[in-house]
Amino acid sequence: MSDDRARMDRAGTTPARSRQAPADNVQPARRIAYEVIAAVRESDAYANLLLPTRIQRAALGTADAALATELTYGTLRMQGFYDRVIALAANRPVSAIDPAILDVLRLGAHQLLATRVATHAAVNESVSLAKQVGSRSATGFTNGVLRTIARSSVEEWRERVLEGAVNVDDRLAAEYSHPAWIVRAFRQALKAEGHEDELADLLAADNMAAKVNMVALPGLATDADRERLGLADEFSPVGFVLDSGDPYHLVTATEGRVRVQDEGSQIAALALSRAKPIVAGERWLDLCAGPGGKAALLASEARAGGAELVANELVPARATLVRTALQALPETVPVWEIDGTTIGQTHADTFDRILLDAPCTGLGALRRRPEARWRKQPKDVADLAGLQSGLLDAALLALKPGGILAYVTCSPHTAETRAIVALAVRKAGGSVTALDTAAVVQSFSAANLDLPADTGSVQLWPHRHGTDAMFITLLQRAP
Ligand SMILES: C[S@@+](CC[C@H](N)C(=O)[O-])C[C@H]1O[C@@H](n2cnc3c(N)ncnc32)[C@H](O)[C@@H]1O
Structure with a gap:
């Protein structure tokens, strides 16, 4: 010995x-x-x-x-x-x-x-x-x-570790350091769009540092602001990749006209604001707005088109963050603090566009939250499903006839994405239809996103798009 x-x-x-x-x-x-x-x-x-x-x-x-x-x-x-x-x-x-x-x-x-x-x-x-x-x-x-x-x-250590793996997913879990249940969930989500063979690439991408993406708020950021940023993002028409320097210094120096925001989050907000031309006077709602990243982008898009945004956030401390995020706007954007599941009763038939960026497990942002993969549990998915469905049902009731809703998660878990949307559409019994979200997103993207056709939704991926794994579905209420 x-x-x-x-x-x-x-x-x-x-x-x-x-x-x-x-x-x-x-x-x-x-x-x-x-x-x-x-x-x-x-x-x-x-x-x-x-x-x-x-x-x-x-x-x-x-x-x-x-x-x-x-x-x-x-x-x-x-x-x-x-x-x-x-x-x-x-x-x-x-x-x-x-x-x-x-x-x-x-x-x-x-x-x-x-x-x-x-x-x-x-x-x-x-x-x-x-x-x-x-x-x-x-x-x-x-x-x-x-x-x-x-x-x-x-x-050598990898070889020894993998010798002990009990099946394919356990092998991937060991090699790429993910819990096996997350490996299985990712496999299922990739399979839903015919890309199961990309699982190892996705897991590897989660272990790489994410780039620093910034958004230049449309109609507010100046040319001088944009010049301070790095290269334009590949897909988002309002995004940039910061090569070097302190991003938060830039946010302060531009008084919030430039903000740190993942490119996938930018695409999710723009999917709603650019789904169809804005008619002046439209009323928009960001139902789950904290901490306010997408609200700031939506508010600037609304302002440019003559629409008005209301932001809502249940948790008071997060509502304060939303107010701070919205300070870059010249006009005050109202921030409500109500339970989003009640919006269908309190504000039925009210909004032309609603963003429901639902509370979720965040499994699509593991690059940024290094410990999250070990902290999250399968039970969290089940616990969140009821809330996600309740928020979506309520939000659909708060849409005006003909209004559009974007259901968004920063998780690709199909129990939080496709299953929630499918259930809501079924319950709505023909009064709600899915729009061609891929066509909308591709229409404003600066480059080809290579999205599968006919799924009615868009799933972005760290390994394919360099974004968080954002899920986006556009739903329209019957006119
Ligand atoms: C995924 S985050 C939203 C991120 C935000 N859209 C952004 O881009 O910064 C979901 C938010 O929903 C809030 N939330 C949770 N339950 C809610 C409810 N019942 N009503 C309204 N907001 C809720 C959470 O506090 C959290 O801030």
Whole structure:
């Protein structure tokens, strides 16, 4: 038995006696990455919200900030794969390892298997972290496990991990570090449009950093604003890809006329605003508007065409975010705070266009929310279905005869997309029809989206379009 293995066998399972702050001799980028990863596990923190504040508080320079981001996002995304590696290297299930030490090992495994960080730096700093957050015996255990991992290449570990896979989806789940239920859901969604063979590409795309997309609000952004942005987006006629620089600095400098927004979200909002020419005086509603990204784009489109938008958001704190997002508009856009499922009773036959960007699992935005894949559960899909149906039924009642509704989710799960729409159309009994959403979206897209015809809906994909996996269906109430 090697010394490493002997130390590992003696240690690693004892829970930490105290949880002190990690050692000061750990490089700040690694320390911050560890703290965020631990906060995600311990207190359900959101890495995309917590990390920027930690980076700012520590006043990290650009290079260290980029390293902290890569370490945090990379470790959280690949956690499923690393856990399988750690279990093999430690010769025990990860459930038998002290959770704080497991986080140290995940971060160490990421450095060893996916970055150019030198082995001695990855191991030594991980051991320093372990000394701070674990029991006394944890340092030897951490050292042993990481040295075992470092002895093989990532390809060798992948082979060993995949040997243990029990079926095709489990193999994909292991290799691309997704829960198996999400792999199955993605397979089903791709199959619905004849692209099941793209599953591995989709899973791989989820593990890549998303580009920074910006929208220049039509009718409000100036030529000077646009010149500050990078290249035009491939599909959205109002979108740009930011090559470098701080996007939030640009948002402030342009007083919100330029905003950070995924290209898929831009396409979803434009599908509604550009479904047919705007008639002055039209009334539009964004039923679930928080935090307000699509509301800002819709409001500027409405304004340009002489229509009026009302935004609605149930959660007061998110309604405040909607008001902030709408500050770029010269006129005040009303923001209501009502339960959207009641809109059919309170405002029947009222709106010419409604955006229902429904609360959903967000499985289409896994690139941006690194820990979300581990936090979401199959039960969340079932829990949300009732709300999604209730909101859609109510919104259809709030449409004027002839009015158009866009049902949108940032999830491709068919139980949140096609199934919800099909049920609502069936219940509406001929008074609601699906429009050719693909034709509408293609009509304003700057490039060919290569969408399957005749499905009545549009599913965008990270691996095909470089967008979040947004689902969009346009429905029209009979005149
Ligand atoms: C997917 S998000 C909308 C994103 C938004 N359209 C944007 O682009 O920024 C769904 C929103 O619906 C809100 N919501 C949930 N239940 C609701 C309800 N019953 N009525 C109105 N809004 C609701 C959530 O608080 C959440 O802010």
